[in-house]
Amino acid sequence: xxxxxxxxxxxxxxxxxxxxxxxxxxxxxxxxxxxxxxxxxxxxxxxxxxxxxxxxxxxxxxxxxxxxxxxxxxxxxxxxxxxxxxxxxxxxxxxxxxxxxxxxxxxxxxxxxxxxxxxxxxxxxxxxxxxxxxxxxxxxxxxxxxxxxxxxxxxxxxxxxxxxxxxxxxxxxxxxxxxxxxxxxxxxxxxxxxxxxxxxxxxxxxxxxxxxxxxxxxxxxxxxxxxxxxxxxxxxxxxxxxxxxxxxxxxxxxxxxxxxxxxxxxxxxxxxxxxxxxxxxxxxxxxxxxxx
Amino acid sequence: xxxxxxxxxxxxxxxxxxxxxxxxxxxxxxxxxxxxxxxxxxxxxxxxxxxxxxxxxxxxxxxxxxxxxxxxxxxxxxxxxxxxxxx
Numbered sequence: 001x002x003x004x005x006x007x008x009x010x011x012x013x014x015x016x017x018x019x020x021x022x023x024x025x026x027x028x029x030x031x032x033x034x035x036x037x038x039x040x041x042x043x044x045x046x047x048x049x050x051x052x053x054x055x056x057x058x059x060x061x062x063x064x065x066x067x068x069x070x071x072x073x074x075x076x077x078x079x080x081x082x083x084x085x086x087x088x089x090x091x092x093x094x095x096x097x098x099x100x101x102x103x104x105x106x107x108x109x110x111x112x113x114x115x116x117x118x119x120x121x122x123x124x125x126x127x128x129x130x131x132x133x134x135x136x137x138x139x140x141x142x143x144x145x146x147x148x149x150x151x152x153x154x155x156x157x158x159x160x161x162x163x164x165x166x167x168x169x170x171x172x173x174x175x176x177x178x179x180x181x182x183x184x185x186x187x188x189x190x191x192x193x194x195x196x197x198x199x200x201x202x203x204x205x206x207x208x209x210x211x212x213x214x215x216x217x218x219x220x221x222x223x224x225x226x227x228x229x230x231x232x233x234x235x236x237x238x239x240x241x242x243x244x245x246x247x248x249x250x251x252x253x254x255x256x257x258x259x260x261x262x263x264x265x266x267x268x269x270x271x272x273x274x275x276x277x278x279x280x281x282x283x284x285x286x287x288x289x290x291x292x
Numbered sequence: 293x294x295x296x297x298x299x300x301x302x303x304x305x306x307x308x309x310x311x312x313x314x315x316x317x318x319x320x321x322x323x324x325x326x327x328x329x330x331x332x333x334x335x336x337x338x339x340x341x342x343x344x345x346x347x348x349x350x351x352x353x354x355x356x357x358x359x360x361x362x363x364x365x366x367x368x369x370x371x372x373x374x375x376x377x378x379x
């Protein structure tokens with residue numbers, strides 16, 4: 001049995017750990033609220049842009065002249081997986097889950113003989129991917145000094161992706177991130193961003209009247225497609241930010257509770273050994289007195 | 293009849309209210325939108341949007357960066373990458 005002194009130290013150390021995890025949980029909860037609000041504020045733009053792109057694209061027939069971002073390069077050999085993770089750990093299974101989803105996809109693709117490359121956003125995805133797929137990371141976008149996700153970051157990532165696409169580095173790009181459902185549930189998902197995938201245009205929403213376009217439909221579409229990619233990246237980053245905080249909050253809540261349980265167990269052990277020590281001492285005194 | 297005007301950026305909904313007229317810096321030239329405008333869609337160059345809350349008043353100016361404008365039977369919707377109210 002551990003000595004009284006050792007037990008006391010142990011309790012003190014678990015207590016200070018509990019304080020830290022509790023504080024982290026509280027911070028995560030506050031950040032989560034902010035991230036959720038930001039994600040909600042971005043919804044109107046995304047849904048409108050979606051509608052417009054869908055209605056424009058529905059009128060176009062995909063031919064050799066249509067924009068490559070929409071029609072693709074005609075082959076599906078080289079895939080780029082854009083993996084968005086966080087910069088910090090201690091967020092439960094958040095980063096692991098995203099990386100696992102990307103890995104599963106990469107294995108599927110490689111099994112069918114496709115070429116896979118990785119584009120990383122955030123720091124935590126690098127170690128596991130670099131270990132499993134050495135030399136296949138084309139770039140890592142550093143999000144180290146971003147406090148709140150800004151559209152400019154998403155636009156920069158999207159621009160870089162479109163430049164690489166235009167240079168013929170890949171045929172298909174997929175985006176991996178965790179979709180936020182609640183503080184308890186975050187879904188790692190993969191979503192194709194290049195070529196642009198269109199949701200079926202809602203016929204009811206399509207205007208019956210003739211719409212005038214300026215400069216013309218093709219040019220508007222050509223300008224909207226890169227923007228659409230930026231918006232999808234932006235949505236992913238926002239969802240990711242909310243998921244990260246949600247995941248961290250849950251993880252830290254569990255850690256706080258575990259620390260509490262441990263303190264209880266240790267306190268009981270401490271009290272028992274203290275009592276045992278007192279009893280032994282008394283027995284010694286009494287038997288000493290009897291011997292006289 | 294007022295015109296319903298909405299200005300959205302990826303980060304937030306900047307404005308959504310009833311106004312008299314909006315002058316939009318379209319990529320092929322500025323155009324004004326009043327209530328009952330024909331359905332129309334245009335890309336927008338970076339510049340200033342002029343919003344006239346009522347007829348005859350001085351316009352409010354909002355600087356926008358890239359995006360496009362859509363006019364339909366519900367009003368005018370502008371999607372801009374960035375929007376700042378000019379003081």
